[in-house]
Amino acid sequence: MKRMSSLACHFGIKLRFYPSSKQKKIIKLNYDAQRFVYNSYVGRNRTNYHARRFLASRQCQAMPFVFSALNRYETELAETVAANNELLAKPKNIRNAYSFLRVKEIDSLALANTIQNYQKAWNNYRKIGHGIPTFHKKRSDWSYQTNCQYPKQLEAYLDNGTAKFIDDKHVKLPKLGVVRIAGFRKLIEARLLNHIPTRIGTVTIKKTADNQFYLSMQLGSDVSFVKDLPKTQSQIGIDLNLDNFLTESNGAMVANPRFYRKAKKKLAHAQRVLSRRQRRAKQEGRNLRTASNYQKQRLAVAKLHDKIRRQRADFLQALSTALIKNHDLVVAEELRSKNLLKNHALSQAISDVGWRSFLNMLAYKAQLYGKEFLTIDPKYTTQRCHACGSIMGQNGYRKLTLRDREWACPMCHTHHIRDWNAAINILEKGQKLWQNPKTKEKAA
Known part of the structure; x- marks a missing residue:
């Protein structure tokens, strides 16, 4: 069976569903569990960071090439760092350390996705330079992620995984069981009837602040989900x-x-x-x-x-x-x-x-x-006359301000509606029909 990443086409759907009172409690339990795991990773890594900095600065104050003896506080810090490292070394360690994370209502894949999201947050921080993972506080909206698995199937379909469509009104989800959904996409109905191979990947269960429950699914397939629209030559x-x-x-x-x-x-x-x-x-x-x-x-x-x-x-x-x-x-x-x-x-x-x-x-x-x-790039799209190419604010012409909703070009005397003229310039710039004014000046 192909992995989700190796499939040619991907598609996302969002459906509203109506859980029972018991299912709402399970959703809340999984939300609290994933929040606890995420905050544990944030807190323990922060503790390790500050402890290492303190111990490093303490060692720098000692004589070079001599390791000074640690006092009681420093010894406790070193032991805390070692314990945190051991707990965070493998994803399953934190579940083994806390018995309440091992109750049958908590989805183990939700905890695994939480750890994966924490690691993705750090990777994004290293790429863009901001967005350090922070503590997740209690909120009135809940959400957690799980995955659809196909343990013994040779081919993935919408109705043979751990998360699957039962009929046009019901979906079965891990730990929650059967839930009733509102509406049914024609795309899903066609794939179920025609038995088109379609893999369900990440499944997100969410409750909004106004007590509405939504189910989001990531779908993957080698068969396109939609057909290309006919060309309009426009x-x-x-x-x-x-x-x-x-x-x-x-x-x-x-x-x-x-x-x-x-x-x-x-x-x-x-x-x-x-x-x-x-x-x-x-x-x-x-x-x-x-x-x-x-x-x-x-x-x-x-x-x-x-x-x-x-x-x-x-x-x-x-x-x-x-x-x-x-x-x-x-x-x-x-x-x-x-x-x-x-x-x-x-x-x-x-x-x-x-x-x-x-x-x-x-x-x-x-x-x-x-x-x-x-x-x-929106540069010059507002100030340029699309008829003759002259730019306001250059060659002694007054630059247009936000109050100038209509204006006349001082060179060709064409009357312009500001936003319409800008839209024409944007299209011409996208089609590469006009050059950068500085390039024009150098060529002249």
Whole structure:
């Protein structure tokens, strides 16, 4: 049987499911267990790091080439480092050390995935230079990962692993048993009926803050999950902005829905009520986890946040799919959201539109459906006249500001709508139809 990484096509699905009360307790137990294991790795490695630094500095203060005798505190530190190293040497050691991790309701693969995720976090830190693994605190949303295994099967299908589809309404999961799911993907139904070899890889069980349960599966197969879309011989550039969500190079505009701003007043009122109930519970000395009025209001606030998230996700998914289906080439400007959010006057509006998520959707859908998506450096795309190529802010021309939504080119006198002109420039830059102005000046 092929490994997941060696399969040609990969696909991810997300389904909502409805666990029983007993299954909810098992999910919470596995979440707590994986959080304990992750925090154990973080805490023990931090202890080892500081202990080694202390012992190294202590040795440096001694005479060179002479190992000074350790005092009682230093001996205890050295013993702690040795014990931690032994515990963290193999993934199974931590499970053997704590008996409560060996109860039958806890999935051993969930703990193995936790250790693997911790090691991946360190690898990412070494690559990009930030993002050291930190402690995971208790949250109202839970999640853990497990894997589907095929112990005796010669070929992997959707209905013969440890995680499998039973029918169009039920899925069997490790430790949880049979759970009822909402809806059924036509893609899954076709693969079950036609008995197409499909391997289930990582399975993620998640509970959101508003008490909804979701199941995410990674699928792999040598048979493509979707067919390439027919070519339309159409190419388009898009300019992302805040007045309109985007402007296309053909002149079409998509309005900015502003989901967060529309719900902001209602959300602010709900959060004030939550803050008042939190303050009252603390004054009365009650635990917030058992304060019923506080938990009811927390759930109401979480539902409002989740509604905004789902509205935004639905809008971005529909728009990105329409662009990829209708055009063979989509060109957008490369936006660095982290830098844009430093502008405190626009940070709320920028967070509300979800540009980064939208670009990611365009990227993976273009690859999935056999289309092309490019991002280009946005330099000069706003200031350049697409008709004659002159650039505002150079050769004595006044540079355009954010207030200039329409302008006329001083060279060719062409009237421009700012965002439309930028979208045309983005498309031309993606097609490599115009050069860098500095290159032009050197050539002249």
